Amino acid sequence: xxxxxxxxxxxxxxxxxxxxxxxxxxxxxxxxxxxxxxxxxxxxxxxxxxxxxxxxxxxxxxxxxxxxxxxxxxxxxxxxxxxxxxxxxxxxxxxxxxxxxxxxxxxxxxxxxxxxxxxxxxxxxxxxxxxxxxxxxxxxxxxxxxxxxxxxxxxxxxxxxxxxxxxxxxxxxxxxxxxxxxxxxxxxxxxxxxxxxxxxxxxxxxxxxxxxxxxxxxxxxxxxxxxxxxxxxxxxxxxxxxxxxxxxxxxxxxxxxxxxxxxxxxxxxxxxxxxxxxxxxxxxxxxxxxxxxxxxxxxxxxxxxxxxxxxxxxxxxxxxxxxxxxxxxxxxxxxxxxxxxxxxxxxxxxxxxxxxxxxxxxxxxxxxxxxxxxxxxxxxxxxxxxxxxxxxxxxxxxxxxxxxxxxxxxxxxxxxxxxxxxxxxxxxxxxxxxxxxxxxxxxxxxxxxxxxxxxxxxxxxxxxxxxxxxxxxxxxxxxxxxxxxxxxxxxxxxxxxxxxx
Amino acid sequence: xxxxxxxxxxxxxxxxxxxxxxxxxxxxxxxxxxxxxxxxxxxxxxxxxxxxxxxxxxxxxxxxxxxxxxxxxxxxxxxxxxxxxxxxxxxxxxxxxxxxxxxxxxxxxxxxxxxxxxxxxxxxxxxxxxxxxxxxxxxxxxxxxxxxxxxxxxxxxxxxxxxxxxxxxxxxxxxxxxxxxxxxxxxxxxxxxxxxxxxxxxxxxxxxxxxxxxxxxxxxxxxxxxxxxxxxxxxxxxxxxxxxxxxxxxxxxxxxxxxxxxxxxxxxxxxxxxxxxxxxxxxxxxxxxxxxxxxxxxxxxxxxxxxxxxxxxxxxxxxxxxxxxxxxxxxxxxxxxxxxxxxxxxxxxxxxxxxxxxxxxx
Numbered sequence: 001x002x003x004x005x006x007x008x009x010x011x012x013x014x015x016x017x018x019x020x021x022x023x024x025x026x027x028x029x030x031x032x033x034x035x036x037x038x039x040x041x042x043x044x045x046x047x048x049x050x051x052x053x054x055x056x057x058x059x060x061x062x063x064x065x066x067x068x069x070x071x072x073x074x075x076x077x078x079x080x081x082x083x084x085x086x087x088x089x090x091x092x093x094x095x096x097x098x099x100x101x102x103x104x105x106x107x108x109x110x111x112x113x114x115x116x117x118x119x120x121x122x123x124x125x126x127x128x129x130x131x132x133x134x135x136x137x138x139x140x141x142x143x144x145x146x147x148x149x150x151x152x153x154x155x156x157x158x159x160x161x162x163x164x165x166x167x168x169x170x171x172x173x174x175x176x177x178x179x180x181x182x183x184x185x186x187x188x189x190x191x192x193x194x195x196x197x198x199x200x201x202x203x204x205x206x207x208x209x210x211x212x213x214x215x216x217x218x219x220x221x222x223x224x225x226x227x228x229x230x231x232x233x234x235x236x237x238x239x240x241x242x243x244x245x246x247x248x249x250x251x252x253x254x255x256x257x258x259x260x261x262x263x264x265x266x267x268x269x270x271x272x273x274x275x276x277x278x279x280x281x282x283x284x285x286x287x288x289x290x291x292x293x294x295x296x297x298x299x300x301x302x303x304x305x306x307x308x309x310x311x312x313x314x315x316x317x318x319x320x321x322x323x324x325x326x327x328x329x330x331x332x333x334x335x336x337x338x339x340x341x342x343x344x345x346x347x348x349x350x351x352x353x354x355x356x357x358x359x360x361x362x363x364x365x366x367x368x369x370x371x372x373x374x375x376x377x378x379x380x381x382x383x384x385x386x387x388x389x390x391x392x393x394x395x396x397x398x399x400x401x402x403x404x405x406x407x408x409x410x411x412x413x414x415x416x417x418x419x420x421x422x423x424x425x426x427x428x429x430x431x432x433x434x435x436x437x438x439x440x441x442x443x444x445x446x447x448x449x450x451x452x453x454x455x456x457x458x459x460x461x462x463x464x465x466x467x468x469x470x471x472x473x474x475x476x477x478x479x480x481x482x483x484x485x486x487x488x489x490x491x492x493x494x495x496x497x498x499x500x501x
Numbered sequence: 502x503x504x505x506x507x508x509x510x511x512x513x514x515x516x517x518x519x520x521x522x523x524x525x526x527x528x529x530x531x532x533x534x535x536x537x538x539x540x541x542x543x544x545x546x547x548x549x550x551x552x553x554x555x556x557x558x559x560x561x562x563x564x565x566x567x568x569x570x571x572x573x574x575x576x577x578x579x580x581x582x583x584x585x586x587x588x589x590x591x592x593x594x595x596x597x598x599x600x601x602x603x604x605x606x607x608x609x610x611x612x613x614x615x616x617x618x619x620x621x622x623x624x625x626x627x628x629x630x631x632x633x634x635x636x637x638x639x640x641x642x643x644x645x646x647x648x649x650x651x652x653x654x655x656x657x658x659x660x661x662x663x664x665x666x667x668x669x670x671x672x673x674x675x676x677x678x679x680x681x682x683x684x685x686x687x688x689x690x691x692x693x694x695x696x697x698x699x700x701x702x703x704x705x706x707x708x709x710x711x712x713x714x715x716x717x718x719x720x721x722x723x724x725x726x727x728x729x730x731x732x733x734x735x736x737x738x739x740x741x742x743x744x745x746x747x748x749x750x751x752x753x754x755x756x757x758x759x760x761x762x763x764x765x766x767x768x769x770x771x772x773x774x775x776x777x778x779x780x781x782x783x784x785x786x787x788x789x790x791x792x793x794x795x796x797x798x799x800x801x802x803x804x805x806x807x808x809x810x811x812x813x814x815x816x817x818x819x820x821x822x823x824x825x826x827x828x829x830x831x832x833x834x835x836x837x838x839x840x841x842x843x844x845x846x847x848x849x850x851x852x853x854x855x856x857x858x859x860x861x862x863x
Binding site (some may be wrong): 127139 | 714716718720725749774781786787791794812
């Protein structure tokens with residue numbers, strides 16, 4: 001029906017003076033947006049198929065291509081945006097739920113951008129990380145200290161197991177299935193080289209990657225795919241996934257057509273069957289059930305590994321976190337409402353959950369007020385975009401951050417937000433062999449190492465400016481933060497002063 | 502504006518003298534020492550701590566209290582009578598001098614916890630006393646207990662330290678250890694309680710520096726029941742030392758490895774046993790690490806500890822002569838009272854110097 005015709009959001013502009021008809025764009029586009037016309041020796045494009053991933057633009061040898069936002073428009077209407085109108089047409093046509101990928105792109109406040117950092121002047125010297133030691137090493141786990149001594153008076157090293165990181169950054173959970181083998185290999189190798197951890201997500205652990213175990217977090221999610229004793233014992237830590245920032249209250253669904261070959265084997269489910277992760281864990285309907293799973297996993301691994309409980313940042317996140325901190329978990333991971341995803345219902349992604357900055361500030365304060373902050377470490381994600389976001393998160397009270405989208409960007413992701421189609425031209429969110437091989441793990445891992453190296457150096461520069469030479473002295477150090485453009489309530493929740501105060 | 506309403510940053514001078522054999526000596530020499538560093542203070546705060554100064558009352562807690570008015574005094578004394586047996590009370594003797602003005606009421610009480618109250622509280626005696634000190638300082642308007650240890654006392658005021666010493670007639674006291682502080686705050690405090698040393702029970706701290714870890718330390722220590730009402734570095738450092746020493750039972754050597762922890766690169770070079778111990782301390786007490794410049798002198802019953810920050814961003818010199826040990830921000834402040842030294846040296850960053858009395862001396 002004509003009413004269903006939607007003019008594409010983006011147009012492919014080809015400069016025919018530059019185009020040499022080499023057909024690279026045609027070969028590179030898994031969405032088949034480019035077509036070669038033999039008769040006229042000319043390439044043409046179908047804007048409707050373009051997802052704006054820049055693959056063709058990046059590889060065009062003569063820079064003949066660019067993608068622009070269309071100026072085609074509905075009659076202007078503040079209330080009924082073009083986006084709202086188009087979504088109604090789509091749903092009136094399909095009767096289906098709208099799907100989206102990656103983090104919430106809507107215009108909500110980004111609190112990190114309204115927080116500014118301090119630096120030393122006169123009364124206290126700034127420290128130059130190129131001249132002086134500057135420490136970013138982090139331990140994650142419970143710090144319930146009871147001093148005990150042996151018969152010679154020496155301290156007993158009686159802390160429960162910890163994870164040791166060279167810097168307060170980990171790669172967040174992205175399953176094998178939602179991203180490719182080569183993407184996983186890049187993450188695992190980069191984590192190993194840099195002394196941090198990556199996270200398997202809920203898709204199990206490919207047998208080739210057991211060797212990266214000391215730098216791996218294995219996830220136990222509601223579908224329990226790929227979970228077995230060897231899997232649990234191979235890792236540095238175990239994460240129970242209760243929720244995800246992009247889709248709080250929602251499970252997952254990897255369609256049967258993606259459950260092929262190694263993915264089927266790794267997830268331990270038959271080829272072609274849908275992998276459905278239920279919304280809740282069906283053995284966890286309340287906090288006391290969570291405690292049982294935490295201790296089941298500890299029993300299975302002989303109390304040698306910390307257990308992480310990951311939750312989405314929702315309205316009563318601090319009360320939930322307080323419950324988790326008493327459940328035997330060693331680490332709480334909180335995922336903000338801007339966190340990424342391979343696929344989520346659009347309405348959920350864009351309307352459910354709260355900003356990570358507020359969730360973090362509120363959880364850190366609640367746990368301190370209740371005297372149980374030492375029971376757990378706090379890891380936050382969704383969305384951490386730069387080293388400055390990390391410094392601000394740590395100063396608000398985080399022990400460490402998770403990065404997902406930033407890591408994928410380093411691997412070549414251009415945030416076209418169409419992961420759900422499985423046709424990622426950059427070889428990341430796809431299982432098509434011809435696309436996967438476009439991501440060379442030798443180069444991918446190096447780019448991740450570069451990113452982490454750069455961020456670590458920037459973190460040290462910012463810490464040095466503040467006169468702090470070890471990351472633990474930044475943790476929860478909210479006097480190092482000031483707000484701009486925030487109201488009294490926001491400042492109160494963040495626990496920071498206004499700039500100039 | 503009163504101390505505690507804003508964050509007050511200070512530069513400073515510190516000095517300390519201890520006799521290892523527990524020989525008692527007059528407070529005159531510590532005044533002479535700190536006076537030589539006059540230019541490191543700006544007249545906005547000075548003070549002293551003396552140890553072994555109340556031998557006749559050594560079984561009792563000596564409370565030194567500032568009162569803004571008689572109402573605060575009445576209210577506080579009612580509280581003290583309810584919780585303690587008051588053995589002796591008096592005004593602290595002072596001498597009127599033009600350099601020191603606007604003094605509050607300054608009183609001293611020798612007390613012992615009432616056995617019934619103590620039993621009811623289910624606390625050990627020192628915790629009971631500390632809780633009572635916090636209670637008075639946070640709930641009675643105009644009252645401030647600034648010294649609460651046994652056989653020790655803090656004397657402090659707004660003014661240059663040498664004038665503060667004369668005001669309190671410190672030369673008339675004899676003790677085995679004295680520490681002193683001259684303050685150079687960047688804001689005007691105008692309140693005597695904000696001067697240093699800062700003390701809780703028998704722990705007293707004088708400090709020169711500005712710690713960059715302040716809010717991390719403050720928020721961590723407040724979780725363990727301490728209340729940082731003054732917003733000064735010295736206050737939070739004192740609470741950290743009290744927490745680690747009294748509540749957790751760490752030795753002063755171990756405390757140095759926590760608050761001015763060796764760098765990881767240094768720890769890696771140690772023997773396995775030492776490495777494991779240092780790693781345990783840094784991990785377990787990560788929130789008690791102090792960064793940024795500081796030199797501190799910690800007085801405690803039977804000893805004194807001197808410590809610099811891990812990068813040694815503040816000066817501190819140690820001199821030794823016979824059984825006396827001198828510590829000061831400047832060597833001149835030692836030489837002015839003892840020029841004939843057996844040994845003079847500067848401890849490294851993070852290297853704690855702990856001087857304890859020889860056994861059986863007090």
